[in-house]
Amino acid sequence: MRVYAYLVAVFVLLVGAFGIVRSRNLVHAVVCLSIAQSATYVMLLAIGYQSKATPPVFGSPATKPNTSTVEPLVQAMTLTDIVVSATVTALLLAVAVQVHKRHGTVDPNELAALRG
């Protein structure tokens, strides 16, 4: 069953990339980039998941030290990943707004300032 999670992750990554390729609007392209990144969340969480395991919170009566828990590290990585994503998305959206101000369009097909 686990393999489906990985396939979903790869699919989401490719969908995001395809979205950027076909994008007619830079804001849409930046959102597609976030979609591509959400593939990494799916991937990381799928790696840490274990069926019939509890959350990695020890010390409560329900979780004794040797019960099996899901991998705690990948959650930390996913959180870091989300922070990185928020930074990059915010920055790129700000740049997209600026592109609109300077070029009067956000359609990549109409931006011809960097050809050749």
Next chain:
Amino acid sequence: MLSYDDSASLLLAASIAVPIIAACMLLALGRKLPRTVVDGVAAATAAGVVAMLGFLLANAANGRVVNWVGNWHPKHGYSVGIVLVGDEVGTGIALLAGCLVFLALVYSWRYFESVEAHYHCLMLLFLAGMVGFALTGDLFDMFVFFELMGAAAYALTGFKVEDPTAVQGALNFGIINSLGAYVGLMGIGLLFARVGNLTLPQLHDALAHHHADALVVAAFVAVITAFLVKGAMVPFHFWLADAHAVAPTPVCVLFSGVMVPLGVYAAFRVYWLVFADAIPVADVRRTFVVLGALTAVVGAVMCLAQRHFKRLLAYSTIAHVGLFLLAAGCLTESGTAGALLYVAGHAGVKSALFLLAGVMLNRYGSVDEVDLFGRGRDTRLTKWLFAVGGLALAGLPPFGTAIGKAVGEEAGLSSGYEWMPVVFVAVSALTGGAVLRATGRVYFGLGDQPRGENHSTSGSAEEAEVPMLLSRVRITMLVPILTLLVGALAVGLLPGAHHAAEEAAGHFIDASAYAREALTGRAVHAAPTPDVGNWTASGILLGLLSAALAVAVAAAALYARRLRLLDRATSGLDRATDRLRALHSGHVGDYVAWMMAGMTVLGAFVGLPLR
């Protein structure tokens, strides 16, 4: 040396933390401080980082400096902590980053009059990202620092927000690099799924006796893709020219001089430490050599086709990245040493040329060599600096570029690639020739008055970076340029530079020693490498040959119309070049499509021979 608990290991963390703290302080107080203080604090911080890294580099010669952050030392070779490791190559390239940031900050003294401290703050964050990326021994941290230096770099690229090309370049740069990083993170996730750990030394131990199965190959391709997007290998290179052409010139220095080579560094660091035992050497060598040669040729041809001087230099960086990949891609000690020397020499020369491009821009308000024909004839020093820079880029001995090129050529020959010196010489001559052609036109008024239809990337609309065009070169601009050229000379002239590079390369590729030192804290004594001199006769001759060819290329380009004989040959060449130019469309969707195609090609190169 015992490396866990000494003061040197604290410096590893400090050299990342200090610029971040200084950046935060400048951001908070920058509005109230006078501009001179802001300039001074930023430059002093960079100088402090240089001092720390210089001390670390001296220490690293006796054994790697290791810092398990928060004292999560490994027990029986296992730790959940994260680790910083300073070996010669890592601290060396971090030191290069520190030096270039320092010089760029000196150059931008009283530059960009209107800014608060934002520019300085971003430069220091960029420095922290690069130093962290070079020093970390943890794959996930590499991703985080990749994005930290990425975010600072995107913002710096789009710093001239009024300039339409700048914002478009920043957006292309940001989308391509971030998508590359996410692809890399998928690969990192796959490795974590297999091994349950992400520090490089533990990954090395886990994959040391592993065969290359589909998961390892997929992880390798994904991680290498991310780093080579930063390293601008064809076909991941499209963002580079867009970003370099539009970023402020002091920022271009950092992009070309150290950020792009850092991508190549990371690709080889991860290959040697993690995948070298699992994936057959011949397989990887073929991949790097073929794609390196392609990168070098595409970069050189595109370089010659530009008239926008900064864009020309940007494509020359792509060409040189191809040469670094060729040298290091031989996967031998001497090839790695050649790449190290070449990176150091190239950083000096290319950075000096970018700063000179800034001088051109701030003096004439344009970087278009057609537009500026003969405008610089009355300068006294600048024109000779340009000429020296062009010759040094072509590999004129005794510049560091020449010694790197010579060692790389030797390494190619001894790995059985007889054609490699030809590529080195041709690419050096073409890129150097392009710089000399532009110099000849702008500063010496040589050749025919160029015609040339206007196209969008001519560079005539480039925005100057000082409020009033300069009538003479400021001393704060001249000193960094001269320092960089002298630095490039020093790489070639200092006795023992080649030997030191061989030693550093030997330690760089010795993955098991890296893992032992990081996991036990005990120094592993490597056998000393035999002493080698800096120069060989063939190296000097090939260097002189490529410099002479560069002059010939420049002369042929300048006097093309008088040399009617060349007409038929060049018109065919022109058509091919035009077709190649058309691929560089400035369209972010195209770039992503190329990236996916490139990843498929990489996968095919590495994966198919294993079936």
